[in-house]
Amino acid sequence: MNFFIRPLRIALPVLILALTLFMNTSNVSADSAAKRGFTAKDLVMLDRASDPRLSPDGHRLAYQLRETDYEANKGLNSLWLIDLEHQASAPRRLTPADKNSTSPRWSADGRALYFLSTRSGTSQVWKLDLAGGEAQAVTQLPLDVGTFLLSPDGRKLVVALEVFPDCTTLACTRQRLDEKAAQKNTGVLYSKLFVRHWDTWANGTRSQLFALTLDAQGLASHLEPTHLTTGIDGDVPSKPFGGDEEIAFTPDSGSLIFSARIAGNTEPWSTNFDLYRVPLSGGQTPQNLTANNLAWDTGPAVSPDGKTLAYRAMKRAGFEADRFGIVLKDLATGSTRELAADWDRSSDSLIWSADGKTLFTSADDLGQKPVFAIDVASGTVKKLSGAGHVGSFDVRGKTLVYTLDSLDSPAQIYRTSLSGEKVEQLTHLNAGKLADIAFGAAEQFSFAGWNGDTVHGYVVKPVNFDAAKKYPVAFIIHGGPQGSMGNDFHYRWNPQTYAGAGFAVVFIDFHGSTGYGQAFTDAISGHWGDRPLEDLQKGWAYALAKYRFLDGDRAAALGASYGGYMINWIAGNWSAPWKALVCHDGVFDNRMMAYSTEELWFDEWENQGTAYEKPQNYEQFNPVNHVADWKVPMLVIHGGMDFRIPLEQGLGAFTALQRRGIASEFLYFPEENHWVLKPQNSVQWHETVLAWLQKWTAAN
Numbered sequence: 027m028n029f030f031i032r033p034l035r036i037a038l039p040v041l042i043l044a045l046t047l048f049m050n051t052s053n054v055s056a057d058s059a060a061k062r063g064f065t066a067k068d069l070v071m072l073d074r075a076s077d078p079r080l081s082p083d084g085h086r087l088a089y090q091l092r093e094t095d096y097e098a099n100k101g102l103n104s105l106w107l108i109d110l111e112h113q114a115s116a117p118r119r120l121t122p123a124d125k126n127s128t129s130p131r132w133s134a135d136g137r138a139l140y141f142l143s144t145r146s147g148t149s150q151v152w153k154l155d156l157a158g159g160e161a162q163a164v165t166q167l168p169l170d171v172g173t174f175l176l177s178p179d180g181r182k183l184v185v186a187l188e189v190f191p192d193c194t195t196l197a198c199t200r201q202r203l204d205e206k207a208a209q210k211n212t213g214v215l216y217s218k219l220f221v222r223h224w225d226t227w228a229n230g231t232r233s234q235l236f237a238l239t240l241d242a243q244g245l246a247s248h249l250e251p252t253h254l255t256t257g258i259d260g261d262v263p264s265k266p267f268g269g270d271e272e273i274a275f276t277p278d279s280g281s282l283i284f285s286a287r288i289a290g291n292t293e294p295w296s297t298n299f300d301l302y303r304v305p306l307s308g309g310q311t312p313q314n315l316t317a318n319n320l321a322w323d324t325g326p327a328v329s330p331d332g333k334t335l336a337y338r339a340m341k342r343a344g345f346e347a348d349r350f351g352i353v354l355k356d357l358a359t360g361s362t363r364e365l366a367a368d369w370d371r372s373s374d375s376l377i378w379s380a381d382g383k384t385l386f387t388s389a390d391d392l393g394q395k396p397v398f399a400i401d402v403a404s405g406t407v408k409k410l411s412g413a414g415h416v417g418s419f420d421v422r423g424k425t426l427v428y429t430l431d432s433l434d435s436p437a438q439i440y441r442t443s444l445s446g447e448k449v450e451q452l453t454h455l456n457a458g459k460l461a462d463i464a465f466g467a468a469e470q471f472s473f474a475g476w477n478g479d480t481v482h483g484y485v486v487k488p489v490n491f492d493a494a495k496k497y498p499v500a501f502i503i504h505g506g507p508q509g510s511m512g513n514d515f516h517y518r519w520n521p522q523t524y525a526g527a528g529f530a531v532v533f534i535d536f537h538g539s540t541g542y543g544q545a546f547t548d549a550i551s552g553h554w555g556d557r558p559l560e561d562l563q564k565g566w567a568y569a570l571a572k573y574r575f576l577d578g579d580r581a582a583a584l585g586a587s588y589g590g591y592m593i594n595w596i597a598g599n600w601s602a603p604w605k606a607l608v609c610h611d612g613v614f615d616n617r618m619m620a621y622s623t624e625e626l627w628f629d630e631w632e633n634q635g636t637a638y639e640k641p642q643n644y645e646q647f648n649p650v651n652h653v654a655d656w657k658v659p660m661l662v663i664h665g666g667m668d669f670r671i672p673l674e675q676g677l678g679a680f681t682a683l684q685r686r687g688i689a690s691e692f693l694y695f696p697e698e699n700h701w702v703l704k705p706q707n708s709v710q711w712h713e714t715v716l717a718w719l720q721k722w723t724a725a726n
Contacts, residue, residue, distance in 0.1 A: 061464035063489040063526025066712030070705040080422035088130040134180030168200040177279040224266035225667040225699035252308035274326040285324040347508030366405040390541030393512030410446035415514035431515035466525030473568040475561040486531040498580040498723035505587030536561035555647030580723040584608035598652025606722035659689035665698035
């Protein structure tokens, strides 16, 4: 994500602490010595801010806050409000945590908030009048609402519902689901893929969009909603992670534009998402606006004057990690042009300025993820936020708000002008929870990696650092592989949990990582086992030479997903530096992975063909072919609901270790997917991993 210290105007105490940790190399920092290290229990108990939304007049800010009920083993979501007109205004809770309220969206007049809640027993849209009173149910549908969107004029509500494609009413879907649940026989017959996706087995339903009319009180009528995506054989929003960022109204509230991939029989190996337009009145087949592009089109945002559609588009079909360029489409003529075509970054969500002259977006950038402003006329790009990772942002009038986290801080909400010159921190979450905790100081470094290219990495010092000592090292390898491990506060792979336990931490953004240009990202495809490995080897050597406090004789390597693949790969190809390894949800056998994972486009792009067309590509860097050279103790972890890298990959690695007589353990989470999400499982995960590292890196 560059060095993690924020600008002086944002956090002077953080700057002072960081400088003290870096510059005082003669003894232990007095500031940190009085505090304890960060633990996994601390991590899961932190409050998490997200989804900041400015009121139409820009005077108030609503956001979502996740708190943790550790005993109940779950997160609790509530909505909060900040009055931006009064400097001393403290955040105010709007909904109780136990009512599970998410996705705050402002009414057109700014007098109320709409949101999702399960307080009635199902997920429905609710409305809270900010003048007072209790929340009211806007929808009372027989199916759960997955996503919703309010029209600009406040008269229409669009909801996403899971329905059977051949049902003409919601009641039909409800009845069929109830009948299926009551059946004694449980066999399911499939005729095409996806039979399962991420962590869910297919049940025959599709996520589709429906429009409801709102009355004078802002509540939905009880009439059957209008089906907008009729004839779209696909999920809107997309699964498993799509949301309202894939849907947009035209400013006149007359039409809806959405992103969808037509399923057919090719869905598991296609990335051909297109943008469609449909009138809110329904009754028409949605019009495909991007049929000429066979790659991914998504993220529609219509200009305030209604004339221009901005969206994000890839250019290479079948490649999920291609660069998302920004395309502007004239809705009258159909002509298109790419905005800032020479800006070598992959764009995230788009928001127009009120005057239509600027587009705002965020993107990975050299280990950070800032907000950028792009001039629509010239394509000039300007960075608006500093070091750290922007999770989400919103713009109204002349105000930009965003969540920002970093290696030394969970997410806080900030406000700035559109020039980015004055930054104000609006929240101070977790101040009490972190009062007696010291974070390890972090530093970004760079070195010459594969092909002589500049590669970036980070080192995090252990808490209560003493320059006269050497420390065991946790060498973390990120997943993706087209991702980035940088200046962000991660809730699954957080370096501070290792620094808090007395480890130094090193991690490298090897070739394949995002935020360093598309050619850098492309370099890993077809080269999983050589180019990234060279970066990791050179980065490790560079870090050992530069940071004398790293004990190269007491180091362990660990990673998940692609990082888990790399652990299995280095077990047979670069085992010498490591006292122990940790593989979480990692690929063990490339060939079987090709036939058991769900999103086939990923494996087929990375290996440049199918396993039956190009078997040699799958075998070239296949960890299973090097098991005879394995010798380092390994902890293997896998989730039973992981359909991205199925359970048998982890069991295969553990079987290989046990059969070869190598010290090993297998940690299995039956109800977790590719991630470990439940708070108590997360703590167990961290404690098991740390115990494994401590066992094998203990001083002699």
